[in-house]
Amino acid sequence: MASPPPEVAVPVDEEDRETEGEDICAFDIPGKNAPRDRLRRWRQIALVLNASRRFRYTLDLARDEERENLRRIIRAHAQVIRAVFLFKNAGQKALQESYDGTKFESLSQRFPIDLEKLVMLNRDHEAIMLQEVGGVSGLSDLLKSNLDRGVSSNEDELLQRRDIFGANTYPRKKRKSIWRFVFEACQDLTLVILMVAAAISLSLGMATEGVKDGWYDGGSIFFAVFLVIFVTATSDYRQSLQFQHLNEEKQNIQVEVIRGGKRVGASIFDLVVGDVVPLKIGDQVPADGVLISGHSLAIDESSMTGESKIVHKDQKAPMLMSGCKVVDGYGSMLVTGVGTNTEWGTLMANLSEDIGEETPLQVRLNGVATLIGIVGLSVAGVVLVVLWIRYFTGHSNNPDGTTAFVAGTTGAKQGFMGAISIFTVAVTIVVVAVPEGLPLAVTLTLAYSMRKMMRDKALVMHTKRFTKKNLYSSINLCFWFRIQVRRLSSCETMGSATTICSDKTGTLTLNKMTVVEAYLSGTKLNPCDNTGMIFSSVASLLVEGIAQNTAGAVFSPEDGGAAEVAGSPTEKAILSWGLEIGMNFTDVRSKSSVLRVLPFNSVKKRGGVAVQVSDAYVHIHWKGAAELVLASCKSWFSVDGSVHPMSSDKYNELKRFIDDMSMSSLRCIAFAYCTCELSMVPREDLDKWQLPEENLTLLGMVGIKDPCRPGVRDAVQLCSAAGVKVRMVTGDNVETAKAIAFECGILNAKDAASETIIIEGKVFREMSETAREEVADKITVMARSSPNDKLLLVQALKRKGHVVAVTGDGTNDAPALHEADIGLSMGISGTEVAKESSDIIILDDDFTSVVKVVRWGRSVYANIQKFIQFQLTVNVAALVINVVAAVSSGAVPLNAVELLWVNLIMDTLGALALATEPPTDNLMKRHPVGRREPLVTNIMWRNLFIQLFIR
Numbered sequence: 001m002a003s004p005p006p007e008v009a010v011p012v013d014e015e016d017r018e019t020e021g022e023d024i025c026a027f028d029i030p031g032k033n034a035p036r037d038r039l040r041r042w043r044q045i046a047l048v049l050n051a052s053r054r055f056r057y058t059l060d061l062a063r064d065e066e067r068e069n070l071r072r073i074i075r076a077h078a079q080v081i082r083a084v085f086l087f088k089n090a091g092q093k094a095l096q097e098s099y100d101g102t103k104f105e106s107l108s109q110r111f112p113i114d115l116e117k118l119v120m121l122n123r124d125h126e127a128i129m130l131q132e133v134g135g136v137s138g139l140s141d142l143l144k145s146n147l148d149r150g151v152s153s154n155e156d157e158l159l160q161r162r163d164i165f166g167a168n169t170y171p172r173k174k175r176k177s178i179w180r181f182v183f184e185a186c187q188d189l190t191l192v193i194l195m196v197a198a199a200i201s202l203s204l205g206m207a208t209e210g211v212k213d214g215w216y217d218g219g220s221i222f223f224a225v226f227l228v229i230f231v232t233a234t235s236d237y238r239q240s241l242q243f244q245h246l247n248e249e250k251q252n253i254q255v256e257v258i259r260g261g262k263r264v265g266a267s268i269f270d271l272v273v274g275d276v277v278p279l280k281i282g283d284q285v286p287a288d289g290v291l292i293s294g295h296s297l298a299i300d301e302s303s304m305t306g307e308s309k310i311v312h313k314d315q316k317a318p319m320l321m322s323g324c325k326v327v328d329g330y331g332s333m334l335v336t337g338v339g340t341n342t343e344w345g346t347l348m349a350n351l352s353e354d355i356g357e358e359t360p361l362q363v364r365l366n367g368v369a370t371l372i373g374i375v376g377l378s379v380a381g382v383v384l385v386v387l388w389i390r391y392f393t394g395h396s397n398n399p400d401g402t403t404a405f406v407a408g409t410t411g412a413k414q415g416f417m418g419a420i421s422i423f424t425v426a427v428t429i430v431v432v433a434v435p436e437g438l439p440l441a442v443t444l445t446l447a448y449s450m451r452k453m454m455r456d457k458a459l460v461m462h463t464k465r466f467t468k469k470n471l472y473s474s475i476n477l478c479f480w481f482r483i484q485v486r487r488l489s490s491c492e493t494m495g496s497a498t499t500i501c502s503d504k505t506g507t508l509t510l511n512k513m514t515v516v517e518a519y520l521s522g523t524k525l526n527p528c529d530n531t532g533m534i535f536s537s538v539a540s541l542l543v544e545g546i547a548q549n550t551a552g553a554v555f556s557p558e559d560g561g562a563a564e565v566a567g568s569p570t571e572k573a574i575l576s577w578g579l580e581i582g583m584n585f586t587d588v589r590s591k592s593s594v595l596r597v598l599p600f601n602s603v604k605k606r607g608g609v610a611v612q613v614s615d616a617y618v619h620i621h622w623k624g625a626a627e628l629v630l631a632s633c634k635s636w637f638s639v640d641g642s643v644h645p646m647s648s649d650k651y652n653e654l655k656r657f658i659d660d661m662s663m664s665s666l667r668c669i670a671f672a673y674c675t676c677e678l679s680m681v682p683r684e685d686l687d688k689w690q691l692p693e694e695n696l697t698l699l700g701m702v703g704i705k706d707p708c709r710p711g712v713r714d715a716v717q718l719c720s721a722a723g724v725k726v727r728m729v730t731g732d733n734v735e736t737a738k739a740i741a742f743e744c745g746i747l748n749a750k751d752a753a754s755e756t757i758i759i760e761g762k763v764f765r766e767m768s769e770t771a772r773e774e775v776a777d778k779i780t781v782m783a784r785s786s787p788n789d790k791l792l793l794v795q796a797l798k799r800k801g802h803v804v805a806v807t808g809d810g811t812n813d814a815p816a817l818h819e820a821d822i823g824l825s826m827g828i829s830g831t832e833v834a835k836e837s838s839d840i841i842i843l844d845d846d847f848t849s850v851v852k853v854v855r856w857g858r859s860v861y862a863n864i865q866k867f868i869q870f871q872l873t874v875n876v877a878a879l880v881i882n883v884v885a886a887v888s889s890g891a892v893p894l895n896a897v898e899l900l901w902v903n904l905i906m907d908t909l910g911a912l913a914l915a916t917e918p919p920t921d922n923l924m925k926r927h928p929v930g931r932r933e934p935l936v937t938n939i940m941w942r943n944l945f946i947q948l949f950i951r
């Protein structure tokens with residue numbers, strides 16, 4: 001949440017000021033993650049005219065601060081509880097008394113531990129209390145849970161737990177009532193002035209002309225003002241409903257939980273105390289809990305503590321806080337606190353709404369609007385002065401031709417009336433000049449596009465709970481209206497995207513992996529599960545590697561039946577293949593004990609494990625990207641089970657084999673191992689033990705097929721036709737990447753010849769920043785990339801002036817998704833972290849949906865441009881006519897009431913009419929708008945003046 005220091009932000013701002021036209025540049029805010037102080041400054045610029053009204057639809061900085069404060073308070077509260085506990089504990093120690101399980105007063109007959117103690121336990125980060133209840137296993141006994149099998153999935157059981165310990169939900173803060181919005185709408189400066197003017201006009205009018213005739217002027221102004229307030233308040237109210245529903249949907253995360261010995265999917269809201277939840281990289285910790293076991297588990301606690309520090313969790317620091325993110329490793333936790341008994345729950349219960357985001361188009365629109373407002377204000381000032389001068393010098397006439405004001409003759413009261421009515425006109429000019437309709441137009445346009453997009457079945461946001469049937473019911477149409485607006489802002493950005501960086505696995509391919517080729521002991525297996533000729537000791541070593549060196553798992557149902565495989569798609573493919581070659585998962589795992597695990601991650605591209613196989617020996621198994629693992633192998637097994645040193649011939653042969661598999665678009669994984677004496681293992685400091693990675697013996701290699709998604713080729717072609725370049729950024733090896741790129745049309749035959757088009761992450765990483773910028777444009781495929789390489793590419797492209805869209809599913813894509821102008825994550829295969837970093841969630845995981853977003857984004861952009869042109873024309877026309885008339889004849893052609901009506905109709909009806917134009921195919925033949933093109937193009941100005949002239 002930390003914003004970059006102002007020193008960084010200021011120069012950028014200054015630079016923008018110089019490079020762009022003077023008007024819009026001040027409002028040129030990066031679409032995402034803009035530094036807070038810059039946003040604040042921009043608000044100050046716009047404060048001139050109605051900040052409250054201007055920012056109805058954008059990021060609320062005050063609420064941002066509120067959240068920060070709240071978090072601090074809750075934190076402090078937690079610390080106090082903890083301090084009290086420590087204090088109490090120390091006191092009790094002195095009395096030689098300590099907690100033990102049986103001493104807890106039980107809240108119910110069933111559980112010998114009560115809620116209060118549990119809450120204290122969760123707050124106790126030194127885990128003293130945990131030790132006293134006998135560690136995590138003691139605690140699970142108290143909670144009547146089982147560390148391996150979890151709680152039973154019986155509904156009654158779950159209900160009972162919910163009754164006693166609470167549910168994992170929190171009360172929503174009460175929604176602001178519509179009156180609150182009415183009140184807020186009333187605070188609009190221009191409206192207040194108008195109301196004052198109306199009040200004066202009403203009272204003076206009635207005083208001079210009698211109640212019956214005198215109410216007319218003031219009354220109609222009042223009426224028009226109320227109408228404006230009504231429209232504003234209702235649209236704001238709807239907006240807030242949108243936020244709320246969006247939020248609820250966003251928080252309804254699907255998690256995995258172990259119940260009755262099986263991994264099942266559940267909503268985060270359904271978790272109960274006692275549940276055992278597996279955690280893996282990219283997950284959000286769904287409730288407070290205690291670590292059962294884990295490997296390299298690292299948690300980002302910044303969302304709770306405010307410090308961006310990664311905390312490692314192990315048996316010494318086993319407390320897990322709800323709402324934090326898993327950034328590395330995996331493990332499982334026992335849930336001990338849910339809902340409002342957690343810090344996260346308290347925080348969420350006290351936050352009213354989620355914080356909106358600054359949408360670039362709206363910011364630019366606000367820029368345009370402010371500009372017009374300022375012009376309007378000055379014009380109104382001029383008109384006011386001119387009319388007053390004319391009036392008081394006796395140059396203005398009444399409708400009947402008599403002079404309106406004759407010094408000395410006209411009564412003070414009447415003179416004042418005249419002055420006030422002129423003032424009202426001036427104020428009205430301001431009201432008309434400020435195009436309040438712009439934000440409204442955006443809202444309507446986005447809402448309309450959203451609804452249409454749903455018909456297109458394109459995407460967006462967490463729509464899982466909604467079936468088609470209720471989708472079309474009117475209530476839910478409103479719901480759709482609500483979902484999008486916040487996020488669709490990114491859809492509007494998508495319309496101007498010039499390039500899409502897509503990851504391969506899961507986006508361009510189906511992410512359904514199966515092992516189709518295998519290579520063991522120097523021979524290719526045919527078919528890939530035929531291990532008949534393989535020496536049994538080699539096969540059992542391989543199986544040991546597969547079963548122990550995995551983040552996945554195999555569950556054999558008690559009632560027999562087919563085994564279920566869980567884990568990432570790659571892991572699942574390998575485990576399934578393991579089962580095919582005769583692995584018995586539980587048996588193999590019970591034969592050796594795991595000493596240390598280095599889980600797979602995208603930076604190292606390999607994962608390792610050390611298992612103790614006897615009193616004297618330890619096996620270290622590695623599994624990972626084939627050519628990388630092969631490079632650290634010094635020997636290999638032959639068919640008869642004997643070990644041979646790796647000659648360069650053999651190396652080349654194996655390398656060729658990898659290339660062959662890759663070229664037929666397979667993902668290659670190699671297995672290797674080495675032995676090590678138990679005495680060499682640093683037993684006390686296992687956590688810091690760096691497993692030996694060199695001098696390995698190759699066990700085998702597999703090629704995993706992940707077919708291309710149908711329709712991707714066409715979608716890529718559509719993108720190129722629309723001038724949007726698709727690039728592939730993948731963690732896979734060059735040949736595999738190339739093969740898939742050909743398959744889905746990202747590469748074509750004539751590209752392949754060029755060198756720079758295909759690059760390895762490592763090469764790109766090592767370039768200088770300027771060199772990267774040069775080459776970025778040409779890169780079509782980037783292979784073997786680490787998460788940071790993806791980020792570097794996005795940054796380089798952005799600096800080159802591209803509007804970059806990134807699609808991704810994994811935690812390794814998160815930095816790039818966050819940095820991109822628009823991040824699209826995958827709804828089905830995406831991790832929580834990826835989704836959180838993205839702007840749009842593609843629910844069906846389909847690349848073709850991305851193209852639909854582009855199409856709608858362009859349509860939104862085009863419609864809004866049209867609307868601006870319309871508004872500008874009318875506004876400028878109204879202003880010019882008024883000024884000319886005021887200066888030449890001393891009267892304005894339209895009086896205050898009429899002007900207000902024009903304004904109102906213009907704002908709402910105009911917005912409606914132009915917002916509902918559907919996208920045309922033509923849109924996809926144009927070139928993208930890009931970053932620098934002004935919202936109001938020269939052609940638009942030309943049109944504007946032509947039209948003005950005609951009038």
Ligand SMILES: Nc1ncnc2c1ncn2[C@@H]1O[C@H](COP(=O)(O)OP(=O)(O)OP(=O)(O)O)[C@@H](O)[C@H]1O
Nearest residue numbers: 503504505570600602605623624625668730731732
């Ligand atoms: N669970 C795993 N264990 C061992 N190696 C793996 C595992 N998963 C992937 N690999 C290897 O690491 C390589 C890259 O993985 P990485 O996570 O960086 O990319 P990815 O996200 O799967 O692909 P993409 O970037 O295209 O989506 C793969 O090519 C494969 O060889």
Ligand SMILES: [Ca+2]
Nearest residue numbers: 503505809810
């Ligand atoms: Ca991926």
